Amino acid sequence: MNTGTMIDSDILLDMNSCGFYTAARLGVSLTGVTRLLVTHPHPDHLTIEPLAWRQEAAGAADAAADAQRAMISPRFTRLPMLTVYGNRFAREALADAHPALFDGSARAQMRFQEIREGERVELDDLAFTPVRANHTPQRGFAHSYILERGGKTLLYALDTGGYDPDMLALILARRYDGVVMEGTFGLSRAPSGDHMNREKNAAFRNLLLERGCIGADTPFFLTHLCPHWTPPHDLYAPMMAKEGFTVAYDGMVAEI
Ligand SMILES: [Zn+2]
Numbered sequence: 001m002n003t004g005t006m007i008d009s010d011i012l013l014d015m016n017s018c019g020f021y022t023a024a025r026l027g028v029s030l031t032g033v034t035r036l037l038v039t040h041p042h043p044d045h046l047t048i049e050p051l052a053w054r055q056e057a058a059g060a061a062d063a064a065a066d067a068q069r070a071m072i073s074p075r076f077t078r079l080p081m082l083t084v085y086g087n088r089f090a091r092e093a094l095a096d097a098h099p100a101l102f103d104g105s106a107r108a109q110m111r112f113q114e115i116r117e118g119e120r121v122e123l124d125d126l127a128f129t130p131v132r133a134n135h136t137p138q139r140g141f142a143h144s145y146i147l148e149r150g151g152k153t154l155l156y157a158l159d160t161g162g163y164d165p166d167m168l169a170l171i172l173a174r175r176y177d178g179v180v181m182e183g184t185f186g187l188s189r190a191p192s193g194d195h196m197n198r199e200k201n202a203a204f205r206n207l208l209l210e211r212g213c214i215g216a217d218t219p220f221f222l223t224h225l226c227p228h229w230t231p232p233h234d235l236y237a238p239m240m241a242k243e244g245f246t247v248a249y250d251g252m253v254a255e256i
C-alpha cells in the first residue's frame, strides 16, 4: 500500500487514500491521533477524504440537535483536536481548499499549521524540524522531518531525491536513533532527482555513517518502494539487509 507511518499512538506521518483502510485492517486505532505531519500533497501521501470523515453532522446547536447528531453523525467517537502540520502546498490542498474542515464550522476537531523549513517546532512532548526535500521542480513542495521525542531522534525522509547543501547541513548536524527513507526506484539505474534508488540509498547511509550521524547498527528503514523497480519483499529484504537496510512492509512495527 502507499506509505504512511504512525509514531506511538498519537502522531501520523501522512494520510493517503489507503491509510485509513490499512489501519482498520491491522486493528490500529487512529482515534488518538493529535498530530498529522504532512510530507507533501501528492495523492499517495495526502487525501482529504478520511480527514473529511472527522466532521460531525450539520445541525442547529441545541440539545435536540445534539441528541440527533449523536445518532446520525458520520462518526460516533469523540475525537481529540488534530493539528495538521504541512508546507504551503499542503495548506493549499487542505485548509485553503476545505476551510470548513479546519476553521471549526464543520466540527471536525481539526486545525492546520503551516511549517517552514529549518524552523523547529517545539511542543510539550515532541519537537520536529522540517527539512526541504528535492522532490519536484517546485521548490519547497516536499519536506522531510527530524523528529525528537523521549530522548530519541528520528529522520523521516520521503519523498526525496536528495537535499540541497543548506538542508543537508541541517541533517548532518544531528545524530539519529533511526532513519526512515524512501527507496522508490530500487534497482533502477536511471538517475532521478525526485526519488532515491538502491545506489543513492547506500550513498546517503554511508554519508551519515562517515559524519557520525548514525552507527553501523542504527536502524535504517527503506519504505515507499515502487513495484516497477523494486523486487518483491522476500527478494529485496535479504539483498538490502547485507547493506545495512531493513526493508519495510505494510503493518511493520519497529522500536528505536
Ligand atoms: Zn511524491
Ligand SMILES: [Zn+2]
Binding pocket: 042, 044, 045, 159, 224
Ligand atoms: Zn510518494
